[in-house]
Amino acid sequence: MGPGTRQIKIKADSEPVTPSARSRVDPFLAMDVLDRANALGRAGRTVFHLEAGQPGTPAPQRALDAAQTALRGESLGYTESLGRPALRERIARYYRETHRVDIAPERVVITTGSSAGFLLAFISLFEAGQSLALAVPGYPAYRNIAQALDLKPHFIPCREAEQFRLTADAIGQARGIDGVLIASPSNPCGTVISPDDLAAIVDVCAVRKVSLISDEIYHGIAYGGRAQTALAYSRDVVVINSFSKYYSMTGWRIGWMVVPDDLVRTIERLTQSFYISPPTISQVAALAALDAADELDGHVRTYAANRSRLLAALQDAGFGSVAPADGAFYLYASVAPFGMDSATMAKRLLEEAGVAATPGHDFDPFEGDQWIRFSYAGAQNEVDAAAHALVAWCRNVRR
Numbered sequence: 493m494g495p496g497t498r499q500i501k502i503k504a505d506s507e508p509v510t511p512s513a514r515s516r517v518d519p520f521l522a523m524d525v526l527d528r529a530n531a532l533g534r535a536g537r538t539v540f541h542l543e544a545g546q547p548g549t550p551a552p553q554r555a556l557d558a559a560q561t562a563l564r565g566e567s568l569g570y571t572e573s574l575g576r577p578a579l580r581e582r583i584a585r586y587y588r589e590t591h592r593v594d595i596a597p598e599r600v601v602i603t604t605g606s607s608a609g610f611l612l613a614f615i616s617l618f619e620a621g622q623s624l625a626l627a628v629p630g631y632p633a634y635r636n637i638a639q640a641l642d643l644k645p646h647f648i649p650c651r652e653a654e655q656f657r658l659t660a661d662a663i664g665q666a667r668g669i670d671g672v673l674i675a676s677p678s679n680p681c682g683t684v685i686s687p688d689d690l691a692a693i694v695d696v697c698a699v700r701k702v703s704l705i706s707d708e709i710y711h712g713i714a715y716g717g718r719a720q721t722a723l724a725y726s727r728d729v730v731v732i733n734s735f736s737k738y739y740s741m742t743g744w745r746i747g748w749m750v751v752p753d754d755l756v757r758t759i760e761r762l763t764q765s766f767y768i769s770p771p772t773i774s775q776v777a778a779l780a781a782l783d784a785a786d787e788l789d790g791h792v793r794t795y796a797a798n799r800s801r802l803l804a805a806l807q808d809a810g811f812g813s814v815a816p817a818d819g820a821f822y823l824y825a826s827v828a829p830f831g832m833d834s835a836t837m838a839k840r841l842l843e844e845a846g847v848a849a850t851p852g853h854d855f856d857p858f859e860g861d862q863w864i865r866f867s868y869a870g871a872q873n874e875v876d877a878a879a880h881a882l883v884a885w886c887r888n889v890r891r
């Protein structure tokens with residue numbers, strides 16, 4: 493030790509660290525199932541991955557080519573916090589071409605996946621303690637992020653009795669809410685909100701002066717007509733989207749928001765401190781992915797074939813009701829006929845049949861033990877083989 497240096501003593505028995513109450517959110521069971529499924533796979537078992545909500549395909553070829561060129565020729569430093577202007581402009585063009593809606597590129601914010609979009613939206617729209625209406629069942633991160641930010645989730649049941657749909661009426665009847673989050677197509681039900689119903693939801697939110705956030709991450713993946721954007725009815729909504737699903741780029745962690753003019757600078761200040769900027773290489777790839785509809789629409793045709801195959805298998809296997817599945821790539825099915833809860837069923841399905849699926853508790857903390865979610869975003873042959881294994885196991889269990 494040199495002169496003037498002091499020895500730092502590290503306590504042998506450190507105090508246990510108590511996490512804050514707001515940070516104690518539920519685990520994401522789909523990811524826990526994924527971990528176990530991967531462990532079985534590493535041990536040499538054949539595992540069919542119907543648990544994770546992600547395409548089995550890589551990013552489109554154009555995106556990969558653009559990323560490779562950028563790796564060789566660009567320094568890939570930080571970008572503008574709101575994202576590269578060329579990408580923001582291209583997304584504005586997407587709305588003009590796909591939905592005939594004019595959006596100023598300045599209102600487009602590039603984010604680190606849509607997950608970052610929720611954080612930015614919730615913080616910029618709500619004070620701690622305010623209440624956010626959420627459909628149940630719904631994507632679990634909504635309630636977990638809300639809880640971590642000290643917001644109060646206000647759950648609106650959208651189960652079989654409600655035809656799995658969040659309606660303007662139900663929002664109109666919800667007392668004491670400050671915001672509403674809708675998703676169309678939704679996870680886990682695949683429900684698509686019709687243009688008329690969406691317009692009515694936008695109206696009721698405007699009349700009640702509550703903020704509306706529209707999660708449009710599954711846009712592009714619908715089986716009975718394109719889902720409409722909430723931007724078609726209002727400039728005051730916050731729309732959240734991503735390159736994870738239709739664009740097949742989950743691991744690139746890149747998404748976007750469209751926000752009202754008044755929120756742009758607020759969100760810019762937040763994102764400067766939270767993330768500095770979205771990943772540069774992913775912005776390059778995303779820009780190219782927006783011109784890859786030919787390849788990506790091919791994936792949607794695969795999902796459609798998988799959906800039919802798996803729907804037939806669920807019927808053969810003896811499952812109960814299945815939510816409509818008009819979009820996204822999930823089937824949410826009742827396990828009631830099996831006389832076991834969905835956590836038990838998911839565990840046994842994985843261990844005994846090698847089929848990984850997500851118990852409904854992730855999406856519905858109240859009645860989710862009666863439901864299970866299957867993702868059919870994988871390759872056709874994998875979904876076929878999974879369907880086969882599922883039917884065989886279920887028949888055996890019900891015998």
Ligand SMILES: Cc1ncc(COP(=O)(O)O)c(C=O)c1O
Nearest residue numbers: 545605606607631679709734736
């Ligand atoms: C409805 C919904 N929204 C948002 C996300 C988050 O996606 P990402 O952060 O990859 O954009 C998911 C992921 O499964 C989802 O299902």
